[in-house]
Amino acid sequence: MKRKNLVISLISGIIFGFLLHKGGATKYDVIVGQLLFTDNTVIKIMLSAVVTGSVGIYFLKEFKIVKLYPKSGSFGLNSVGGLIFGVGFALLGYCPGTIAGAVGNGYLDAAIGGVAGIMLGSYFYAGLYPKAFKKLSEFGNYGSRTIPELLKVNPWVIIFALVCFTISLFMILEVSGA
């Protein structure tokens, strides 16, 4: 891997970690608070990032400055894997990105228990791959398609809907003081 890219990766990671901490997402009580609906910080950060990112990425794509890197998947893998991930999300109280931020923040449960657990879980998966997941990967296989491709509409229609939805949700959250 090129040295230039490693430097850019490191700087991007530092900025990401800085922003995760500033947003409050490196804290267990904030993340678990989202899952318990007592703290909406996480959803505010995520949807702000998704909307801002979406507008920018699709704009840059119009000018052929970037291309998309859509991940392929199937309903079987994404839903079952997602639910298993969710169990861990609540029990650990961090996700793979925010746990790195939690380590930097000084949280020992993340640094000692959590990181080791994530690696162990990934290793278990690798041991069972690919045989154990063949059936699930074929169930509802949508490949790397995007929502606009599925619905056969212009991506900006979806982005517009997403922006409207997000702004409405944020206004409701702010007005209700949540």
Place this chain on the structure above:
Amino acid sequence: MGLFTHVRWSPYLAGSLIGILSWFTFIFLKKPIGCSTAFARTAGIIGKLFGNKKIDQMEYFKQFEPKVDWEIVFVIGIVIGSFISALLSGDLEIMSVPVTWERYYGGSFILRLIAAAAGGVFLGFGARMAGGCTSGHGISGAMQLTISGWISAIFFFIGGIITAHIIFPGGGIL
């Protein structure tokens, strides 16, 4: 420098800047932000260090080679960035048991470590099965409007919300 010494920024500001950061990773790295694959590769690297010769034959590690790649460097960057922000804002603290956990399960660090490690196993396994995590699917996938990203993100939260309410009956307030 005032802004940098604030412990917390508006989540809307932090989130929007994360969105802008991803424009730059698309342009310069030609990659969307993601974190969980780094843990899988590192698991493979550690396995090899301990002399596990099976690793190179495992189908998964043929596709995701156990070596240091941009994502591992990125995750190390997250640790540094969060550390810098915490340090600048006086928020750096050594904490072993989080508040919500302690309220329900007491201050035992061992118990919290076991729960964190068990949670980590589910998280790591689920992330690999879904093909990404809250960053790769929930932020990067969702912003590209992929079906896999949105379905995964929705199920991350369904699983998380149900589990959190089982672990903390009464919604975190005893």
